[in-house]
Amino acid sequence: MSKDWRSYEPLLIPDIPNLHKIDVYEQNGGYSALRNVLNDQDTWSRENVVNEVKEANIRGRGGAGFNAGLKWSFMPKPDGGPRYLACNGDESEPGTFKDRAIFEYNPHIFIEGAIIAAYAMTVDTIYVYLRGEYIAWVRMLQEAIDAAYEKGYLGKNILGKKGIDIDMHVAYGAGAYICGEETSMLESLEGKRGYPRIKPPFPAQKGLWGRPTTINNIETLSNVPLVINNGAEWYKNIGAETHPGPILYGISGHVNKPGVYELPSGVPVMDLINEVAGGIRGGKKFKALIPGGSSTPVLRADQLEDVTMDADSLRTAGSMMGTAGMVVMDEDTDMVDVLWRISHFYRHESCGQCTPCRDGTGWLEKVLLKIRNGEGEIKDLDLLLDITTMMEGRTICALADAAAWPVRHTINRFRDEFEARCKKSVHAIA
Amino acid sequence: MSEVFIDGKRYEFEGDHMALQFIMDLGKEVPFFCYHPAMSIPGNCRQCMVKAGQYIKNQDSGEYELDENGERKVRWFPKMQISCSLKLTDGMVIQTQETSEEAERAQKDTMEFLLINHPLDCPICDQAGECPLQIQTYKYGPEGSRFEVKKVHRPKRVQLGPRVTLDAERCINCTRCVRFTDEISKSHQLTIVSRGAKNYPTTSPDETFDDPYSLNTVDICPVGALTSTDFRFKARVWEMSQTPSIDITNGKGCNIDLWTRDNEVLRITPRYNKEVNDHWMPDAGREAYKLFNENRVSRPSITLDGDDQPHTSWNNAIETFAEILEANDSENILVIGSPHASVEENYAVNKFFNLLGAPNARFVSHIVPGSGDGFLITDDQAPNTNGCRLLNIDEASPEALRSAVNNASVVIILADDLVGRGVLSKNDLNNPYVITFATNYSDTTRASDLVIPITCVAEHAASYINVDGRIQRSFPAKETKYTNRRLNLEMSEGRLDRYGTSFDNWVSDDNKIDCRPAWDFLNKLAERLGLGFSYLHSRAILAEIADQIPAFEGVSYERMDEENGIQLITEQQEIKQD
Ligand SMILES: Cc1cc2nc3c(=O)[nH]c(=O)nc-3n(C[C@H](O)[C@H](O)[C@H](O)COP(=O)(O)O)c2cc1C
Ligand code: SF4
Numbered sequence A: 001m002s003k004d005w006r007s008y009e010p011l012l013i014p015d016i017p018n019l020h021k022i023d024v025y026e027q028n029g030g031y032s033a034l035r036n037v038l039n040d041q042d043t044w045s046r047e048n049v050v051n052e053v054k055e056a057n058i059r060g061r062g063g064a065g066f067n068a069g070l071k072w073s074f075m076p077k078p079d080g081g082p083r084y085l086a087c088n089g090d091e092s093e094p095g096t097f098k099d100r101a102i103f104e105y106n107p108h109i110f111i112e113g114a115i116i117a118a119y120a121m122t123v124d125t126i127y128v129y130l131r132g133e134y135i136a137w138v139r140m141l142q143e144a145i146d147a148a149y150e151k152g153y154l155g156k157n158i159l160g161k162k163g164i165d166i167d168m169h170v171a172y173g174a175g176a177y178i179c180g181e182e183t184s185m186l187e188s189l190e191g192k193r194g195y196p197r198i199k200p201p202f203p204a205q206k207g208l209w210g211r212p213t214t215i216n217n218i219e220t221l222s223n224v225p226l227v228i229n230n231g232a233e234w235y236k237n238i239g240a241e242t243h244p245g246p247i248l249y250g251i252s253g254h255v256n257k258p259g260v261y262e263l264p265s266g267v268p269v270m271d272l273i274n275e276v277a278g279g280i281r282g283g284k285k286f287k288a289l290i291p292g293g294s295s296t297p298v299l300r301a302d303q304l305e306d307v308t309m310d311a312d313s314l315r316t317a318g319s320m321m322g323t324a325g326m327v328v329m330d331e332d333t334d335m336v337d338v339l340w341r342i343s344h345f346y347r348h349e350s351c352g353q354c355t356p357c358r359d360g361t362g363w364l365e366k367v368l369l370k371i372r373n374g375e376g377e378i379k380d381l382d383l384l385l386d387i388t389t390m391m392e393g394r395t396i397c398a399l400a401d402a403a404a405w406p407v408r409h410t411i412n413r414f415r416d417e418f419e420a421r422c423k424k425s426v427h428a429i430a
Numbered sequence B: 001m002s003e004v005f006i007d008g009k010r011y012e013f014e015g016d017h018m019a020l021q022f023i024m025d026l027g028k029e030v031p032f033f034c035y036h037p038a039m040s041i042p043g044n045c046r047q048c049m050v051k052a053g054q055y056i057k058n059q060d061s062g063e064y065e066l067d068e069n070g071e072r073k074v075r076w077f078p079k080m081q082i083s084c085s086l087k088l089t090d091g092m093v094i095q096t097q098e099t100s101e102e103a104e105r106a107q108k109d110t111m112e113f114l115l116i117n118h119p120l121d122c123p124i125c126d127q128a129g130e131c132p133l134q135i136q137t138y139k140y141g142p143e144g145s146r147f148e149v150k151k152v153h154r155p156k157r158v159q160l161g162p163r164v165t166l167d168a169e170r171c172i173n174c175t176r177c178v179r180f181t182d183e184i185s186k187s188h189q190l191t192i193v194s195r196g197a198k199n200y201p202t203t204s205p206d207e208t209f210d211d212p213y214s215l216n217t218v219d220i221c222p223v224g225a226l227t228s229t230d231f232r233f234k235a236r237v238w239e240m241s242q243t244p245s246i247d248i249t250n251g252k253g254c255n256i257d258l259w260t261r262d263n264e265v266l267r268i269t270p271r272y273n274k275e276v277n278d279h280w281m282p283d284a285g286r287e288a289y290k291l292f293n294e295n296r297v298s299r300p301s302i303t304l305d306g307d308d309q310p311h312t313s314w315n316n317a318i319e320t321f322a323e324i325l326e327a328n329d330s331e332n333i334l335v336i337g338s339p340h341a342s343v344e345e346n347y348a349v350n351k352f353f354n355l356l357g358a359p360n361a362r363f364v365s366h367i368v369p370g371s372g373d374g375f376l377i378t379d380d381q382a383p384n385t386n387g388c389r390l391l392n393i394d395e396a397s398p399e400a401l402r403s404a405v406n407n408a409s410v411v412i413i414l415a416d417d418l419v420g421r422g423v424l425s426k427n428d429l430n431n432p433y434v435i436t437f438a439t440n441y442s443d444t445t446r447a448s449d450l451v452i453p454i455t456c457v458a459e460h461a462a463s464y465i466n467v468d469g470r471i472q473r474s475f476p477a478k479e480t481k482y483t484n485r486r487l488n489l490e491m492s493e494g495r496l497d498r499y500g501t502s503f504d505n506w507v508s509d510d511n512k513i514d515c516r517p518a519w520d521f522l523n524k525l526a527e528r529l530g531l532g533f534s535y536l537h538s539r540a541i542l543a544e545i546a547d548q549i550p551a552f553e554g555v556s557y558e559r560m561d562e563e564n565g566i567q568l569i570t571e572q573q574e575i576k577q578d
């Protein structure tokens, strides 16, 4: 890290009152990135915008950490037909609640980023997909979008530039985690059942209504104005080298001050827990952390010394960055309960399309329930591990993986606790 | 030409191919459920996994890179691939369950998952015996199950519509049925509801699955989740014999199979013919099985005074028929052919009376404009209108036929319910002596003076020319009083009765109809009249037609069997219409 995180000034959700109002946003330099781009289309040709964003290496904040600019460059050449940007605000992974902060405190930075992305990819229509439970935030976002239309940042001839026509529509789901998976979200946007699609074809080739489409997370796009205003070099200097930029850490669980905190990537995990989030509640001992949403493998406290919140460090430690939704657990946490609850979630949310996920998630949950109720046997633990192998990498989307990983890693990392819950095996000795 | 290596063997290919279909076309197998060649590929069952990779080519030389043993280096894909949507590329390497333990393992794993929530109620399930899930489990499934917790419960015995019953617990969520209504019948009546293992297909609330093609979903459902409400629990599939035939309920001539047991047709299913009906048929055609069993004319009948129509002997029928013909001027005999009867029957009847000196036969087509759907249901209600036309039977309007009837002293009607379908009225038939060849009782037989029972499409080999001008044929599927399955080599046999055990499915004579092929009856009548008319079987009649009528040149049963029907009329050719 180039600078100490303690001196970091928030960029995505700075502490400015009423920043969600367009005037306040403009007074604080808002929409200048879009203005600069559209007023100087020689410097900021569509291609140059893509390249600058690619260079900045904004890694997707939706969970997979893919370079946003690189993803944009997969869009085929325009052929005159419609092209789409689908913005993913479904945010349904347990432990994840950071896009909500953008909708609430700084919706315009996301809108501005999405418009620049649409310009860069020659997209004419932007869809924003929110989880249905976020109905209050749907309204907040819609107000911001209406204001942007009024000011001429959206609609026909944006900022008076002929031929720059971009629309933004808000859609929301009906309470299905799967609709956050990008192709499932496209199905849902088309008004269909949220079933993930098989790839190929990839969305860039055949996305919404069969047309070229790019899917990005809300936070990912919110980083775009920062890159345009300050350049890729500046951006790359924020936080961890291979995973640069500001991160919205959503910290929950047994801490004194849970919440969404904007800090650079690569902050030491223990600093985040002890300083940022005010330490473990009630002076208890720290036991375990789920670093990036419920699908990312849990880490024991002893595995977290010197670990920082970025893709590389977390991979070395045996987990993943995911959405940076950190679930902190203290010494009283029952890991069997935790795992059962996580498995319950994935069982409930499996769309049911692929066999290994549809039937595997339910099997996992039921065996875990049996163990939780003290009816399990040691062999059930091995069965659970076996089921995870039978599920992983065998389905259309990654939900099965997301369901399998926590089971495998929680059992492996807390096996004692699981064995203690199982019935004793009794062997008769002659 | 590109090359692909499957289980260690090299194959060449051109164009776009998915691995699964390519492998099946080679005569090899990979188990699968959701894939259907006529519909989109959802890749959801995950049963068709194979191990796949790519031989590594040197970028510069374009040559394959070799390892220290001189073998080509393979870059395996990190995950098992579903072969149904794995597009072949040049230099691709595929290992199926035959050569890869990983693929075999992955397939076993999927099978284990499929079975944990399945009720495993094969002993009471209609699908048993023809169930892909059952078959694949035996071939590729695990030895047992490690599932010791509770199964998911889902709705059972749901009447989805008038003809289809759902047992959602058996459903494996392959979405074949949903895709059928979306992509083939386009009624969009089915969708999957609920989530995860609680998923099952159903209609919207308050809607009913009355798609005129609904029963096709029963055929393609790879488990016993969708069953035919009518056929449920009637027979185990292995008790029946399966005989190829043609749907005679409309003009399309869908290729079908007749499923018979003990001389009753129990169900009808579509038979694949890319040129005609692909894998499908309308529900109405399936209900026709009843026509072959019920309300059949069995033994000749003769009308006495009043409406009394008692049975009579074949000898008496022949004698009466002959006497009527002898007593009337042949000029005054009106012969009415039928678009509902076969090519052979129409030809034989017309020829017989031509020999006697009667005028050429006529027929009235049975077309109901607007009743077709442009898919497999046609305006034409009869299977052989084009057959009558190509045989040069004179096509008449109902009015013309009515006046011809009024002027005739004897009217011969070949298997056509002219009264029932409103072409003639009972009164029209009051004056002439009316002789009807019929398969089933109808308003027309009841208005006739003499009724000769003849074989139906399920009992004889005969050909029919569909609305598109394609000639196709039937095979005898059930015995009459005068046929013997074991002597008639064309008749198919079921799995059990082939061995003549006491479980033989052909046990009683009760269901045999006392009828004869029309030409066979005419043979006997010719003998009585001293007429030079004699055919051993329908094959001989068709041979003569092929010889005599240019439109039928080169047509034979052998060719029809080999080519799955023969296109006789091409689009450019005009059909002769009076
Ligand atoms: C089951 C599942 C659920 C997902 N849910 C979300 C979500 O709620 N929000 C999100 O941004 N990405 C979600 N993703 C990831 C998206 O598929 C996709 O990778 C992401 O939106 C791409 O945006 P990014 O590259 O900007 O991160 C989910 C993925 C899976 C497999
Ligand atoms: S009912 Fe049959 S065809 Fe339909 S989804 Fe279930 S298993 Fe597939």
Ligand code: FES
Binding pocket: B032, B033, B034, B035, B042, B043, B044, B045, B046, B047, B048, B082, B083, B084, B085
């Ligand atoms: S046949 Fe390939 S996934 Fe079902």
